[in-house]
Amino acid sequence: MAKRIFSGAQPTGNLHLGNYLGALRNWVALQHEYESFFCVVDLHAITIPQDPAGLAAKTHEVARLYLAAGIDPAVSTIFVQSDVKEHAELAWVLNCVVRIGELERMTQFKDKAKKQRENVSAGLLTYPALMAADILLYQTDLVPVGQDQKQHLELTRDLAERFNRDFGETFRVPNAFIPKVGAKIQALDDPSKKMSKSDENENGRISLMDDADTIRRKFKRAVTDSGADVRFDAARPAVTNLLSIYQLLTGQTPEQIEAHFAGKGYAQLKGDLADAAIAFLQPYQERVRSISDEELSRILREGADKARAIAAETLRQVKERMGIVGA
Numbered sequence: 001m002a003k004r005i006f007s008g009a010q011p012t013g014n015l016h017l018g019n020y021l022g023a024l025r026n027w028v029a030l031q032h033e034y035e036s037f038f039c040v041v042d043l044h045a046i047t048i049p050q051d052p053a054g055l056a057a058k059t060h061e062v063a064r065l066y067l068a069a070g071i072d073p074a075v076s077t078i079f080v081q082s083d084v085k086e087h088a089e090l091a092w093v094l095n096c097v098v099r100i101g102e103l104e105r106m107t108q109f110k111d112k113a114k115k116q117r118e119n120v121s122a123g124l125l126t127y128p129a130l131m132a133a134d135i136l137l138y139q140t141d142l143v144p145v146g147q148d149q150k151q152h153l154e155l156t157r158d159l160a161e162r163f164n165r166d167f168g169e170t171f172r173v174p175n176a177f178i179p180k181v182g183a184k185i186q187a188l189d190d191p192s193k194k195m196s197k198s199d200e201n202e203n204g205r206i207s208l209m210d211d212a213d214t215i216r217r218k219f220k221r222a223v224t225d226s227g228a229d230v231r232f233d234a235a236r237p238a239v240t241n242l243l244s245i246y247q248l249l250t251g252q253t254p255e256q257i258e259a260h261f262a263g264k265g266y267a268q269l270k271g272d273l274a275d276a277a278i279a280f281l282q283p284y285q286e287r288v289r290s291i292s293d294e295e296l297s298r299i300l301r302e303g304a305d306k307a308r309a310i311a312a313e314t315l316r317q318v319k320e321r322m323g324i325v326g327a
């Protein structure tokens with residue numbers, strides 16, 4: 001069987017450069033080597049409150065962003081999670097395999113629960129069981145994600161191994177693919193936090209649909225470190241973060257970049273970075289706008305049909321092994 005990859009993004013807001021550089025660009029690169037499944041994970045999105053009309057619109061926008069990034073529906077399967085009911089059904093099964101203690105240890109749960117205060121849904125806690133279901137349904141080999149998803153991936157591996165041990169060999173145990181550069185793009189307003197689409201401060205992220213003026217303004221306001229020279233330095237996380245974004249957008253090596261900025265200051269870095277981001281994002285946004293509603297619906301319908309056939313077979317095996325046979 002061909003090696004498979006699975007990954008997804010939540011339609012929880014505007015996808016940003018962190019999502020693109022940490023995840024989407026790697027999906028595009030890997031899709032020709034692997035049988036690929038890319039999902040818009042709308043059921044994950046409702047683990048925190050969503051405005052219904054906004055969620056529906058964002059679900060389609062995220063699928064458009066996949067296509068415009070270069071995910072090719074001729075070789076990759078693109079679909080919306082809620083169109084394949086097997087995700088929710090396997091998630092329930094895995095909810096009965098995972099331990100509460102494991103879920104409570106997840107740092108994403110702890111961080112997001114703090115923001116929700118007393119309104120934390122049970123779904124936010126069990127989010128990793130749904131993510132494990134997404135991945136395991138497709139007998140996935142590799143999951144290209146950013147650094148923030150590493151802990152969830154480790155739990156997915158544990159659940160697959162536990163199920164295989166208790167009920168017989170059923171799931172492939174997946175590996176994470178985390179890029180060396182770009183796995184954790186930090187927020188522009190605070191380099192100790194990751195760039196996040198649900199952070200209330202818009203200025204911390206460059207959204208993939210931001211216009212040129214907004215991009216320039218956000219980079220201009222980006223926090224920098226003390227010192228003046230522009231070079232990669234772990235002790236200066238804000239400038240190193242900006243340089244990493246520049247490296248990924250331009251494809252230049254760190255040596256070339258440091259030579260380019262030698263003797264120049266932060267203002268030049270921010271200006272050049274804005275130029276690079278605009279040069280990348282303007283044609284990207286044109287591609288997003290060129291995808292018609294009809295084309296998008298067709299791609300998502302066909303993707304869901306293809307995904308469902310594979311997911312149904314995995315779920316059938318799971319239920320048979322557990323003795324869930326119905327009437």
Ligand code: AQP
Binds near residue numbers: 011013147194
């Ligand atoms: N800052 C980031 N740097 C690199 N990669 C990132 N990813 C997210 N943030 C960064 C990766 O993007 C993919 C899709 O993310 P997601 O939709 O699952 O959301 P998330 O990981 O919870 O992070 P976000 O985008 O900040 O969303 P919110 O604010 O809603 O939590 C994943 O592969 C992720 O690792």
